[in-house]
Every structure is written in C-alpha cells, then in structure tokens.
Amino acid sequence: MSRRNTGVTPQVVNAHACPVREVLDRVAGKWSVQILVAAAHGPIRFTELERGIEGISRRMLTLTLRNLERDGLVTRTVHPTVPPRVEYQLTPVARELHETLQRLTAWAERNRTYVAESRATYDERHAPDLVDGGGA
Amino acid sequence: MSRRNTGVTPQVVNAHACPVREVLDRVAGKWSVQILVAAAHGPIRFTELERGIEGISRRMLTLTLRNLERDGLVTRTVHPTVPPRVEYQLTPVARELHETLQRLTAWAERNRTYVAESRATYDERHAPDLVDGGGA
DNA sequence: CGGAATCCTTGTAGATACTG
DNA sequence: CAGTATCTACAAGGATTCCG
Numbered sequence: 001m002s003r004r005n006t007g008v009t010p011q012v013v014n015a016h017a018c019p020v021r022e023v024l025d026r027v028a029g030k031w032s033v034q035i036l037v038a039a040a041h042g043p044i045r046f047t048e049l050e051r052g053i054e055g056i057s058r059r060m061l062t063l064t065l066r067n068l069e070r071d072g073l074v075t076r077t078v079h080p081t082v083p084p085r086v087e088y089q090l091t092p093v094a095r096e097l098h099e100t101l102q103r104l105t106a107w108a109e110r111n112r113t114y115v116a117e118s119r120a121t122y123d124e125r126h127a128p129d130l131v132d133g134g135g136a
Numbered sequence: 137m138s139r140r141n142t143g144v145t146p147q148v149v150n151a152h153a154c155p156v157r158e159v160l161d162r163v164a165g166k167w168s169v170q171i172l173v174a175a176a177h178g179p180i181r182f183t184e185l186e187r188g189i190e191g192i193s194r195r196m197l198t199l200t201l202r203n204l205e206r207d208g209l210v211t212r213t214v215h216p217t218v219p220p221r222v223e224y225q226l227t228p229v230a231r232e233l234h235e236t237l238q239r240l241t242a243w244a245e246r247n248r249t250y251v252a253e254s255r256a257t258y259d260e261r262h263a264p265d266l267v268d269g270g271g272a
Numbered sequence: 273c274g275g276a277a278t279c280c281t282t283g284t285a286g287a288t289a290c291t292g
Numbered sequence: 293c294a295g296t297a298t299c300t301a302c303a304a305g306g307a308t309t310c311c312g
Contacts, residue, residue: 029304029305030304030305031305057305057306057307057308058307058308059305059306059307059308060304060305060306063304063305084312
C-alpha cells in the first residue's frame with residue numbers, strides 16, 4: 001500500500017457533506033483548540049507550545065500541528081539557523097475560528113455549574129446504589 | 137467493580153478544569169450536534185430522530201441522548217400510552233448552545249472552500265507521488 | 273531543536289439481537 | 293415503540309525511541 005497511516009487525517013476521503021461536521025471534526029481533537037489559543041498571541045515555537053500546553057506529547061503536538069497546517073489554519077515557518085527554529089502562526093481564517101470558539105467558551109463558563117449539577121442529579125437518580133458502596 | 141461501562145461517559149471522573157474542553161467533549165461526539173439541530177424545532181420522538189438523522193444507529197442515538205439528558209441539554213418525557221411515546225426536547229441552555237453552534241457553522245460555510253483548497257495544496261506538496269500511482 | 277516511526281491502550285461507534 | 297446488551301472494529305491518543 002502506498003499510503004500507510006501517517007497519522008495525518010486517516011479518514012481522508014470522507015466528505016461529510018455537512019460543513020458543521022467538518023469544523024467539529026477538526027476542532028474536536030483533544031489538542032487543536034489549545035494550540036489555537038496558545039498560538040493566538042503571535043508566532044510561537046514548537047518547544048514553547050510543547051511546554052505551554054502541559055500534558056501534550058511530542059507526537060500529538062506534531063500531529064495536530066500538521067493537520068492544522070494542512071487545513072490552512074496555521075503556517076509553519078522554518079528559520080534555517082543552527083539550532084533549527086520553527087515558528088507556528090495562526091492564519092486569518094484561524095483567527096476568525098478562534099473568535100467563534102471564544103463564544104463557545106463563554107457558553108461553557110456560563111453554564112458549567114448547570115451542567116455539573118445536571119450530571120450529579122442524573123447520576124444520583126439513575127444509579128444511587130453505585131455512587132457509594134451500595135452494591136458491594 | 138460496581139460501575140461497568142454503561143456507555144454513558146466512560147471517563148466520568150476527568151474534571152478537565154477547562155470548560156472549553158468540556159463543551160467540546162460533549163459536542164464533539166459524532167451525533168450530538170445533529171440531535172441538537174433535529175430537536176431544535178420542538179419536541180421530537182425517538183423514532184423521528186432515528187429516521188431523521190440518517191446513518192445513526194439505535195444504540196448511538198440512545199447513548200447520545202442519554203449523555204445529552206445527563207448534561208441537562210435535553211429533557212426526556214415519557215407518555216405512558218400503549219405504544220410507548222417518548223419525546224425529547226431541548227432545554228433553554230441547549231438552545232443557547234445551539235445558537236452558538238450556528239456561528240461555528242457559519243464559519244465553516246464561509247471557509248469550507250478555503251480549507252478544502254488548503255488541504256489539496258498541502259497534500260500535493262507533501263506526497264505528490266502518492267496521489268497518482270507514482271509509488272506503484 | 274523538531275520531528276518521524278513504532279508499539280500499545282482505550283474510547284467511540286457500528287451491527288445485531290433481544291426485551292418491556 | 294423505545295430501548296438494552298454484546299461483540300467487534302477502528303482510530304485517537306500516549307509512550308518511547310531514533311533521526312536530521
């Protein structure tokens with residue numbers, strides 16, 4: 001097979017028809033948003049991202065960055081210095097996305113306690129015997 | 137263990153700290169958004185959802201609905217009639233989310249061709265020999 | 273420094289069959 | 293009609309290692 005799994009968008013030929021799904025699939029990744037946020041302040045280096053995101057592995061950083069780059073959301077600039085220096089920067093389109101994402105964040109913050117309480121109530125009502133040694 | 141995998145939010149005790157992640161995790165599911173959209177027009181029955189969403193399995197519909205219900209985004213109303221009749225409806229909070237999601241959709245539609253072209257360009261530049269029998 | 277390749281675990285989702 | 297249970301597949305993500 002010529003195209004092995006490179007880790008870059010495995011399901012390339014999907015064409016979900018629905019643009020919503022496309023955004024979501026892109027943004028849903030565990031790290032995409034955090035990278036977008038981290039890079040929103042200006043050009044940022046690979047290592048800075050790696051240390052700033054906290055919890056991300058080298059692999060996932062590279063992978064996510066590549067997908068973002070592929071989608072035209074970040075640009076990759078290699079400075080051919082002696083210690084290689086690579087900087088990532090958001091494209092204008094990505095900045096728009098970033099703004100939209102902030103509205104989502106706002107919603108999340110407004111309703112985080114509501115959701116948390118809903119969950120607690122639900123869990124209690126549907127498995128009261130499981131939350132606390134009742135089944136043992 | 138008392139709590140087997142019921143299919144409802146397997147990684148229950150995560151507490152990502154970041155509210156953005158919470159939204160995303162919830163919305164990122166393959167079907168959540170479509171259900172939100174389908175139910176936005178008013179109360180809708182299980183079967184209506186199943187037939188309206190096209191491609192969703194009974195299982196995933198149930199699962200997603202449950203998670204949505206758990207998070208306080210949909211309400212489930214059982215009408216104790218002879219053929220069971222269950223209706224799902226968005227909560228006010230979910231309606232807000234739905235609106236926010238529409239902005240994301242707008243972004244997606246505005247930039248769908250941009251993204252598509254970016255991908256095409258990227259793929260061509262990074263694996264020209266793979267797109268067209270070059271490696272065979 | 274930045275990244276690619278490999279291996280492994282686990283969540284997410286599909287198909288199918290059974291039930292109240 | 294509206295689920296639930298089980299079994300399976302796949303792909304996202306983590307850890308580690310090697311390379312320019």
